Amino acid sequence: EVQLVExxxxxxxxxxxxxxxCAASGFTFSSYWISWVRQAxxxxxxxxxxxxxxxxxxxYVDSVKGRFTISRDNAENSxxxxxxxxxxxxxxxxxxxxxxxxxxxxxxxGQGTLVTVxx
Amino acid sequence: xxxxxxxxxxxxxxxxxxATLSCRASQSVSSYLAWYQQKPGQAPxxxxxxxxNRATGIPARFSGSGSGTDFTLTISSLExxxxxxxxxxxxxxxxxxxxxxxxxxxx
Numbered sequence: 001e002v003q004l005v006e007x008x009x010x011x012x013x014x015x016x017x018x019x020x021x022c023a024a025s026g027f028t029f030s031s032y033w034i035s036w037v038r039q040a041x042x043x044x045x046x047x048x049x050x051x052x053x054x055x056x057x058x059x060y061v062d063s064v065k066g067r068f069t070i071s072r073d074n075a076e077n078s079x080x081x082x083x084x085x086x087x088x089x090x091x092x093x094x095x096x097x098x099x100x101x102x103x104x105x106x107x108x109x110g111q112g113t114l115v116t117v118x119x
Numbered sequence: 120x121x122x123x124x125x126x127x128x129x130x131x132x133x134x135x136x137x138a139t140l141s142c143r144a145s146q147s148v149s150s151y152l153a154w155y156q157q158k159p160g161q162a163p164x165x166x167x168x169x170x171x172n173r174a175t176g177i178p179a180r181f182s183g184s185g186s187g188t189d190f191t192l193t194i195s196s197l198e199x200x201x202x203x204x205x206x207x208x209x210x211x212x213x214x215x216x217x218x219x220x221x222x223x224x225x226x
Contacts, residue, residue, distance in 0.1 A: 045155070107168075109162035
């Protein structure tokens with residue numbers, strides 16, 4: 001059974017940093033695209049970042065470029081999102097979502113972790 | 120950036136009725152269009168990918184169609200558990216984008 005479990009969310013002040021993690025199990029982690037998708041309170045879904053299976057390619061939405069870094073550890077079956085210079089508008093539930101071996105269709109989702117940016 | 124526009128914003132129907140949800144892209148996404156369902160307090164769930172392919176475990180009452188810029192998600196006969204928010208998503212171009220969602224509510 002595919003499982004994705006996010007952690008690392010919490011309350012942080014504007015300008016602060018946070019590192020999210022996603023622990024994966026039930027599939028060969030190193031073979032799949034994996035992404036972060038967020039959802040602000042009461043709002044729709046927004047794609048944040050994606051990373052290729054071998055980590056060689058990383059893609060970001062413009063609003064987080066230069067502030068967020070996606071990475072993965074295939075030996076530990078883990079995905080990360082380093083978030084710096086956080087803003088109020090980054091407040092959201094952050095979901096880890098698994099794609100395909102060659103696609104960014106979000107086949108599986110974690111339950112999400114809440115990030116709140118507020119003073 | 121490809122903008123996806125979903126209509127209607129809210130659709131009010133009764134169980135047993137047919138639901139037709141629309142997603143229009145600002146430029147062609149070929150067939151690289153997916154649909155997700157999200158219920159309150161839950162993560163989204165993939166329903167349809169590449170326009171018309173049902174994801175694993177998705178009932179046959181869900182179907183997708185379209186190409187290029189105009190896409191449709193059809194639920195042939197609504198079950199009580201189908202009332203939720205539905206999003207379309209394109210993977211044709213970076214950045215990946217979602218529509219703003221259609222809320223399907225019980226009439």
